[in-house]
Amino acid sequence: MKNLIYIAIILISAIGNAQSKIIGTIKPYNKQSATITLKELNKKTIPDSLGIFVFDSIPNGKHMIEIQMENFFQRKNITVNNETKEVVFEIKSEKEIEEVVVTGTLKPVSRLETPVPVEIYTSTFLKKNPTSNIFEALQNVNGVRPQLNCNICNTGDIHINGLEGPYTMVTIDGMPIVSSLSTVYGLSGIPNSLIDRIEVVKGPASSLYGSEAVGGLINIITKNANMAPVFSADFFSTSWLENNLDLGFKSTIKNKANSLVGLNYYNYNSPMDNNHDNFTDVTLQERISIFNKWNFIRKDNKVFTLAGRFFYEDRWGGEMNWNKSYRGGNEVYGESIYTSRQELIGKYQLPVSEKIYFSFSATNHDQDSFYGTTKYAAQQRIGFGQLTWDKTINNHDLLLGSAYRYQFYNDNTTATVIPEKTNIYSFFAQDEIKFAKMHSVLLGSRLDYNNNHGYIFTPRMAYKWKFTDTDIFRINAGTGFRVVNLFTEEHAALTGSRDVIVTENLKAEKSYNVNVNYLKKLRFDNASFLGFDVSAWYTHFSNQIIPDYDTNPNQIIYKNLNGFSETKGVSLNIDYLSNFGLKAILGATVLDSKKTRDGITSTPILTEKYSANWAITYELLDWNLSFDYTGNVYGPMRLPILGELDPRKPTSPIWSIQNIQATFKWNNKYELYGGVKNLLNWTPNRKNPFLIARANDPFDENVQFDGNGNVVPTPENPYALTFDPAYVYAPNQGIRGFIGIRYRI
Structure with missing residues (x-):
């Protein structure tokens, strides 16, 4: 009788509390950072080393479980009633997710x-x-x-x-x-x-x-404010005393909006001169960037996002004894740039039954700079608005849109006598026609009216042949155009002492391109993965503006190309994912670029013949440890030398930048990482007598010229050079160690 009373009490208690238990499993689980939330109760937990998580004492009824990982987000609704309920989240690997x-x-x-x-x-x-x-x-x-x-x-x-x-x-x-x-x-x-x-x-x-x-x-x-962690921090420093800090904060405002705030601060303020030319090897910088993105929660479940960013940077490079008191003067050479920038980006889906979106952005960019004694002060404002209509009719997937772009630009150069105001009105349409399960064609065109260049029409076409879900052939063809802003894009026109010559009113550049692509993905029974992505392309330009360093080595001549230029090549990407912790991303590109000016064909400056890249990761899951080996290699490229007497090499050698990193994770919250950058200690001054021409005379005080403006060789200047820092093809920063820590909630 006594036992029956105890049993009755337990049953009554259980019925009164009406609670259950949820046991979840993440499959497969590689000890990634993960947060699991029981939404209605605002309960949170993390998985154990096997990917298992538990919620105890759960009230009976319907509940939503939300799992959030770095590259994965999923929700499931479950109902419990005095039971232990099991739920499984199937996590596909990064390369298997249908991106x-x-x-x-x-x-x-x-x-x-x-x-x-x-x-x-x-x-x-x-x-x-x-x-x-x-x-x-x-x-x-x-x-x-x-x-x-x-x-x-x-x-x-x-x-x-x-x-x-x-x-x-x-x-x-x-x-x-x-x-x-x-x-x-x-x-x-x-x-x-x-x-x-x-x-x-x-x-x-x-x-x-x-x-x-x-x-x-x-x-x-940018990150979605709905899916970002509540708080994240990432700090690293290098042996060159570069310091970088990233902070992220997420908050929810009364179920009306999610807000993500990001802050980045970077500082490098330790001048280095490893090549002994009395100039800084790397520009010194201090910058701050503040970002805020809002995802508004609408009752109609339509999109409304708004983001803003403020950016400020102070950078300088020059002679080692330069300081701000020398800014703009001719005593000590320095290049000092102050940059201030504000941005606003938004997207709003109209509250109608159709998929109609209005996107907009606005930017303000101010630059206050000195390149030696040359002052360059410029301001640019851009306003952009775009309306698109996404509509599917039978086998036609349509996109119609119109856009307006306003640009205000002003600087203190002779090229801008009055501020330049540009208005561009655009209309575009594309139609993807699906003929069958395997075949589709995309037809698109755009008509722009530019108040400086008139009407510009740019069509394009694409064809896709999908043999299987993992075997796809594509071919794309299209035209392009570009309106040139010379001094904002061609920094070489401002730095150094070469004379800048603009021989004509520059016309808009035009091009056409053909690109062929083949994608193949292989998945094996042991859960490993192999992907191939091969592309071949051809691009032809007319009216191209290529700086001419060859006609006169002490001048940079800008004009529309009297002829044509073309680039063609082949690239291969390979992705590999094993079932034992090895991941690899490998790539290689072979290209051939030529320009034909006045019937003479040559290779453009700073264009490599081939390149390769890799990112190889090996994970020791039981130890929460991973290793990354990344790098690249580049083939020879033609360099901008200052004439036949210049002793610097006219062509770069084969060069490579390689890095290694180790990362240790624990508690699904912390990551400690460190490694070495530029393992081979490669810098472009190898086998070169110097990088910066006339670094000992940056204001050309001891350079002599003849009556035609050509430099005359002298005992003090035997190579007939002027000051020029444009001879560069690789980072001038050698080997360095780094260490950092990440934290997230």
Whole structure:
């Protein structure tokens, strides 16, 4: 009787409490950082080393479980009733997830379904070689090369498939806000902490994105405020005393909006002169970037995002004894650049039954700089608005849109007598026609009216043949155009002492391109994966503006090319994922670039013949330890020397930058990482007598000229040189160690 009473009490208690237990499993689980949330109760937990998590004492009823990982997000609804409920989250590997891309067609689509080839690089890829900005992070992307253009102030641009930086359009969340002035310094101000992924399109994208998207497009997609961690921190420092700090904060405002705040601070203030030319090897910098993105929660579940960023940078390079008191003077040479930038980006889905989106951006960029005694002060304001309508009718997937872009530009050069105001009105349309399960064709065109250049029409076509879900052939063809902003894009026109000659009113550049792509993915029974991505392309330019360093070595002549230029090549990407902890991303590109000017054919300056990149990771899961080996190798490229007497090599050697890193993780919250950058200690001064011409006389006080303006050899100047820092093809920063720590909640 006594036992029956105890049993009755227990049953009554259980019924009164009406509680259950949930046991979950993540499969497969490689000890990634993960947070599991029981939404209604706001309970959170983390998995154990086997990927198992438990919620005890759960009230009966319906519950939502949310799992969040770096590259994975999923929700499941479950119902419990006085029981122990088991739930399984199937996590596909990074390479097996059906990746969604937006860059190639301006709409979300599976990477395997888009007729335009798009390459994806996640934040995990960027962590394999930690850098403080997106410019350096792209050095391990196949066919993409960050090119330094000045030994003193370290200006740079992004080359895609051998084409110079101005032919590469860089967008943030699809908005064309990185252009002209910001292509020189703005790329270094985009911190990796803001990035969810990077999408790369190689070949013209002008029919969707307009001018500048001639050689390719890099779309930087920022993190979703809904999926970001509540708090994150990442700090690293190098043996050169470079310090970088990233902080991230997420908050929810009364179930009306999610806010993500990101802060990046970078400081390098220790002058180094390892090549003993009395000039800084690397530009000294102090910059801060503050980013805030809002995802508004609407009752109709439609999209509304708004983001803003403030960026400020103070950088200088020059003679080792330079300080700000010498700024703009002729006593000690220095190049000092102050950059201030504000950005606003937004996307709003109209509250109608159709998929109609309004996207907008606004930027203000101020630059106050001195290159020796040459002052360059410039301001650029850009306003952009775009309306798109996404509509599917039978087998037609349509996108119609219109856009307006306003640009204000002013500087203190003789090229800008009055401020330049540009208005561009655009209309574009594309139609992807699916003939059958295996075949589809995309037809697109864009009509722009530029108040300086009139009407410009840019069509494109793409064809996709999908043999299987993992075996795809694509061919793309299109045209492109580019409106040139000379002094904002050609930093060589400002630095050094070469005379700048503009011989005519520069016309818009035009191009056409053909790109063939084949993608093959192999999945094996042991859960390993192998992917191949092969592309071949041909691009032809007319009216191209290529700086002429050859006609007169002491001049840079800018004019539309009397002739044509072309670039062609082949690239291969290989992705491998094993079932024993080994991952590899390998790439190689072979290209041939030629320009024909007045019937004479030559290779453009700073264009490599071939390149290769790799990122190899090996994980020891039982030890929570991983190793990354990243690097690149580049073939010879022609360099800008100052005439026949210049003793510097006219062609670069084969060179390589390689890095290694070890990362230790614990508690799903902490990561400690460290390693060595530039293992081979490669710098461009190897086998060269010097890098900067006339570093001992930066103001050319002891240079003599003849009546035609040519430099005369003298005992003090036997090579007939003027001061010139443009001889650069690789980073001038040697081997260095680094160590860092990450933390996230």
